[in-house]
Amino acid sequence: MGRVSSVPGMSVSSKSITSAISRRFTRQQRLLSPNDYKVVFDDAEYRVSQKYFLLLARPNNKSHSRLGLVVGKKNVRQSVDRNRVKRVVRETFRLCVAFNVCLDVVFVARRGIDGLASDKQTDKLRSGWQQLASKAIVEIDSLSR
Numbered sequence: 001m002g003r004v005s006s007v008p009g010m011s012v013s014s015k016s017i018t019s020a021i022s023r024r025f026t027r028q029q030r031l032l033s034p035n036d037y038k039v040v041f042d043d044a045e046y047r048v049s050q051k052y053f054l055l056l057a058r059p060n061n062k063s064h065s066r067l068g069l070v071v072g073k074k075n076v077r078q079s080v081d082r083n084r085v086k087r088v089v090r091e092t093f094r095l096c097v098a099f100n101v102c103l104d105v106v107f108v109a110r111r112g113i114d115g116l117a118s119d120k121q122t123d124k125l126r127s128g129w130q131q132l133a134s135k136a137i138v139e140i141d142s143l144s145r
Contacts, residue, residue: 025067025090025091025093025094028064028066029064029065029066029067029093029094030066030067030068031066031067031068031104031106036066036068036104037068037070037106039058039104040056040057040058040068040104040105040106041056041106043058044056044057044058044106045057045058045059046058046103046132046135046136048128048131048132048135050124050127050128051110051112052109052110052112052113052116052121052124053107053108053109053110053113053124053125053128054107054108054110055105055106055107055108055128055129055131055132056105056106056108057103057104057105057106057132057136058103058104059101059102059103059104059136060102060103060104061102062102063102064102065093065102065103065104065105066103066104066105067089067090067093067105067106067107068104068105068106068107069086069089069090069106069107069109070106070107070108070109071085071086071089071107071109072109075109075110075111075113076109076111076113076114077114078114081114082109082114084114084118085109085113085114085121088118088121088122088125089107089125091122092122092125092126092129093105093107093125093129096125096126096129096130101136101137103132103136105132
């Protein structure tokens, strides 16, 4: 069982299909219920505030970090732009996040984020994730001393 072909003349190995599936943003990586969001909004231990977004986070008792998205029509008018913002946030979270502690994170979009190109959004989000990770790491280090 070496090759799987979805397009005539092209073959894709089953190994590459498996690795593509494992790079998905899975259900386990998302905040799903309104209560999950409420807990983070009410008891956020870490905050990263930037011009275009706000990140709220708190430790969870899971074995992985989870992400919730709040991209309102009030701040990002066009649905195409809202979906692009969410796609970029999910992708940067999936690729960039390496927290030492498992967190529940809520991303809140602010006005103007849709005016940024995708690469600028990615840059701003990477710096936001790094700030959040450093805050969580500093807190962990101070607690262990």
